[in-house]
Amino acid sequence: MSRAAGETGVQSALSTLRILEEVARRQPVGVSELARVAEMPKSSVQRYLATLQQAGWLRIVDPERARWGLTAKPIGIGLRAAGEGGLREAALPAMRALSRETDETVHLAMRDENSLVIVARRDGTQTVRTYVELGTVAPIHGTASGLSILAKLPDAEVEAVIAAGLASHTDSTIVDADALRAEVAATRDRGYAVNAASWWRPHVAAIGAAITDSIGRPLAAFALSIPTVRFDSADAPRLGALAVAAADQVSDLLD
Amino acid sequence: MSRAAGETGVQSALSTLRILEEVARRQPVGVSELARVAEMPKSSVQRYLATLQQAGWLRIVDPERARWGLTAKPIGIGLRAAGEGGLREAALPAMRALSRETDETVHLAMRDENSLVIVARRDGTQTVRTYVELGTVAPIHGTASGLSILAKLPDAEVEAVIAAGLASHTDSTIVDADALRAEVAATRDRGYAVNAASWWRPHVAAIGAAITDSIGRPLAAFALSIPTVRFDSADAPRLGALAVAAADQVSDLLD
DNA sequence: ATACGTCGTTCCAACCGTCGGAACGACAGG
DNA sequence: CCTGTCGTTCCGACGGTTGGAACGACGTAT
Secondary structure, eight states, rough: OOOOTTOOOHHHHHHHHHHHHHHHHHHOOHHHHHHHHTTTHHHHHHHHHHHHHHHTEEEEEETTTTTTESSSSHHHHHHHHHHHTHHHHHHHHHHHHHHHHHTSEEEEEETTEEEEEEEEEEESOOOSOOOOOOOOEETTTTSHHHHHTTTTTTTEEEEEEEEOOOOOTTTTTTHHHHHHHHHHHHHHHHHSSEEEEEESSEEEEEEEEEOOOOTEEEEEEEOOOOOOOOOOOOGGGHHHHHHHHHHHHHHHHHO | OOTTTOOOOHHHHHHHHHHHHHHHHSSSSSHHOOOOOOHHHHHHHHHHHHHHHHSSSEEEEEEETTEEOOHHHHHHHHHHHHTTTOOHHHHHHHHHHHHHHTTEEEEEEEEEEEEEEEEEEEEOOSSOOOOOOTTTTTEEESSSSHHHHHHHHHHHHHHHHHOOOOOOSSTTTTHHHHHHHHHHHHHHHSEEEEOOOOOSSSSSEEEEEEEEEEEEEEEEEEEEEETTTOOOGGGGHHHHHHHHHHHHHHHTTTT
């Protein structure tokens, strides 16, 4: 079982965790489908499922069809990952208000090193909306949320993100270091980030505003996520000001 | 490596998951402490940590001291376990209101088969309060929340819980099948559950009210969690009515 | 200053747990 | 009736995993 260099992990545990993630994403799901998407032998998947059941993470949610799903155990783990402090909960009211003021979809993304995790969503009433599954990991250099966070980080950390590599997601993703530095500078000037060019997902534009802790370090960000067909650059200043106000309001709640 | 009969899981994966849980509970934490609490060789723990890092679940949060903690990945998994429907979020406002009305700690517990998981808390202003860590698993037959849920289940499912075994947690836990059936009946009469005898945790009394979906199946419950030193049975009807009202309000939100 | 305990980290050979192909009965659809 | 797919079970060979031992660094008590 040869893999890329530098990997020393326990193979069977990695495979088991992989199955756990796939079940989380596709539940309720059966053995064969899992084996197909994970490209593993069916009998191995079966064994991993039994292991995860024994550990209390999974259970058969539909006994008749042998479909697997998550137990409640991951809820507890997830809560601990989010921190009991409850940034998420603190942000929900402001998120709702922002969504109402703008009638657009608002996402809350939490920073995790050099990436973001979408942890909450509030929809507007538009007939055409953007959609991202909660829990999705987003690139920090390829989203308005991420740019708004980068703009509040010291240059050294921005450079660290650049050094880690700027992966491309669409043909307009910012992959050039200087271009990213320029975008960070522009975001610092504006106070909010604008992604009008579908950096990450096709046909999705966004406006981002960062949420900071008491000493000004960015922890998360709001994003107004707007289909490009409806996005008008002329609206950006108004939407940006609303997003910044909402983010600042949450920042103030965090002591 | 001999274990109890009937277990067929992948050992290394079980050990790895065990370490994941311990890290979640104790983060930030080092190798030696983990090896001690999990009773595993230090070198094995080290390997499991590397594996979990490779899988994206853990990272070193304090590089100077080599302390490990969770990444944001579990947030996404946890959200999927809770269901995007967002029972938790739907319940938060009512929980806050209930806490204010009663000035007591309110817990939200979600059902997971024959157990409960505490997924949210709202404190009152009392100087003496109960405390349960979020993510804690509680017995369905040993809590007011659990009893309120059992009371809304058909008898067949109550019997299934009894058949699964009534583990004892304090010397007043209900472990007798008939006693539990009687308590379920009493709860059905009242509409809310009363645990005045510290069934689960010492010195903690509680009043529980179930939250149901559109067809009346109980999904979760509110509990007013009160130190026994302050608990007065005469207050139970008033508190019970408030808890039921709050739970019903959330139930109605769930279509 | 010295000795001691604990920390995180690395290495490696023997062992035994894991792997996955193969085969099974059940089921649904053509 | 046949075919494809489902979930499940079995077992021998293989190699991934195990964990004791040893390392240097650090902090503390002697």
